[in-house]
Amino acid sequence: MPWPAALTPVRMQRVAVVAPRAALRGTLIRLAEAGCVELDLPSADDPDAPGPGRPDGHGPPGPAARRLERLPAPAGAPAPAAVLSAEPPDLDALERQGRADLLAGEARLEEVLAAAVGRGAVTALAGWCPAADVAATAARLAPAGAALVPLPAPRGVEPPTQDRDTGAVHRSCAPLVRTYGTAPYADLDPSLPAGAAYAVMFGVMFGDAGHGALLLAAALLLRRGRPRRLARLRPLWPLVAGAGLVSVLAGAAYGEFFGPTGVLPVLWLDPLAEPVRLLAAAVGLGCALLLLAHVGGAVNRWREGGAARALYAVSGVAGGLLLLGLAVLAAGVLLRLPAALAWAGAATAAAGACLAAAGLSAASGGGPGGAAQTGLQLFEAVLRTAANTVSFARLAAFGLTHAALGAVVWHAAAAQARGGPAALPAAVLLLVLGNALALALELLVAGVQALRLEFHELFSRVFEAQGRPFRPWRLPGQRMEVTP
Known part of the structure; x- marks a missing residue:
């Protein structure tokens, strides 16, 4: 790689993830597997941002988040690693089994679903993706009936920063x-x-x-x-x-x-x-x-x-x-x-x-x-x-x-x-x-x-200002399973 390119961050592309409403869960699972798209999610510091309860941002936590809060957690224990099921699980069964990992994955999924914009049977999520990964990610989403659409970067919005790994x-x-x-x-x-x-x-x-x-x-x-x-x-x-x-x-x-x-x-x-x-x-x-x-x-x-x-x-x-x-x-x-x-x-x-x-x-x-x-x-x-x-x-x-x-x-x-x-x-x-x-x-x-x-x-x-790091939609410790 030429040294000038090694001193610049990875070039980012504004994208939209478009999927049928019925296939949105499968699309998000594929995105989590790819781990190269940062989705525009509501900020915890923004009271007007949409939340998992109601689209006006003032709703209560979603069903999975409520069950996760009720689970007893040992003092000083780290937060459970989020895990997604391939199919929608029985949340009550997960709570009885103490599956904090699967409930945490469902709670994060609720946050993303709340941020999706729908029209009819189609939903969309905006975000950022490294330009070099757009084609491969689009091919990964295609079997689920979804598409990754490149968009022009919005004026006044700075893309996230991902440093190049040059060795x-x-x-x-x-x-x-x-x-x-x-x-x-x-x-x-x-x-x-x-x-x-x-x-x-x-x-x-x-x-x-x-x-x-x-x-x-x-x-x-x-x-x-x-x-x-x-x-x-x-x-x-x-x-x-x-x-x-x-x-x-x-x-x-x-x-x-x-x-x-x-x-x-x-x-x-x-x-x-x-x-x-x-x-x-x-x-x-x-x-x-x-x-x-x-x-x-x-x-x-x-x-x-x-x-x-x-x-x-x-x-x-x-x-x-x-x-x-x-x-x-x-x-x-x-x-x-x-x-x-x-x-x-x-x-x-x-x-x-x-x-x-x-x-x-x-x-x-x-x-x-x-x-x-x-x-x-x-x-x-x-x-x-x-x-x-x-x-x-x-x-x-x-x-x-x-x-x-x-x-x-x-x-x-x-x-x-x-x-x-x-x-x-x-x-x-x-x-x-x-x-x-x-x-x-x-x-x-x-x-x-x-x-x-x-x-x-x-x-x-x-530096005169601070950027923001690139945080793709990715679930650490992810494994695909179906909860009975």
Whole structure:
């Protein structure tokens, strides 16, 4: 699959499920088997939405839902998996038998039936289906006498978002985005770039070749489904492996292998000897990541509202120019570079501020109140840009903490070992336990801080709104049976 297509959600088609009233149940069962059509069902938050009791939305629960409510449920027990019968079951018999699974399936079926629109002997339900699955789903419904009819997308209604599954690496990175929210249908899917950024930020803070190697070994164990208690985390192994690899590379650059043991030479810098240089490098890395986030934000604003929105948005081109100009200006002043470079940075920042002000002014509606609002929002944008960039200094700060912990453990173990052969086992034990403690602590700290930077500094520029996930009509644990 070409990489641009891998960064976009699955294309959705508006559809209508049309079936004879007598065949609607069989049609819905076939749809549940296919599991690729999201039906427009009444929302629990909408009091005017149709309900299972009466079409005006104010009716009581349906017969199956009432019986399901009457069934005793053990405290803390999970909700029963919904199961559908091929034929309409005897609800009273299901209640007597305590078949919560079949009653739950019938209750969900009542919700769908209440949302169907009928005219004469024909009923219809609207929804969304992946465009690539329309033909196959229509063929599945045809034996029941039903049809899946493509419709034009209604104006102002955003389709649901279904991310593409492009392989194991994408599956390991997608939870980063899903934890933050659902990307709007018009936006790009940033799962792969987000995973790469997370691995880089984690590795810079977790820079120790020995600890990184242990993380790589843990990733390989996850891939094999070990330990079994963590088997549900198996899809995350590529992300864990990426974080471990960057940690090994950062540790090699710092000369850290279970602390400053001297096993590896310092290839770039010693964090404890050159903390200012490490802080500057972390801020520079953060600036580069923020610029990439602005590129993603500009593309998303273009897809959402056209070129003008991409140009004037604070999260788009305007904000990117402001960030770039401020970075060049700061570098020129602090590093005493030629004055022309500092002036170029100032001009770039001014151009970005003017574009952002124009976009904010248009959104404020003009007038004295709009001008004041624009000024405050522009000031906030400049302050936020500077604060977000400096916030990446935490990459160096926690990298220094990791190096300091390693140094403390190593020097304490070395001092213990100088007590003679009898003290050597105690020194080894101190080294192992100290590294285990540092490893556990830094795993937690680096993992949380990388996630915080991902969400607050990067995703806040990529996304301006939330989409809604694609939820097809599907019954988990479904099996077809007839209840006598």
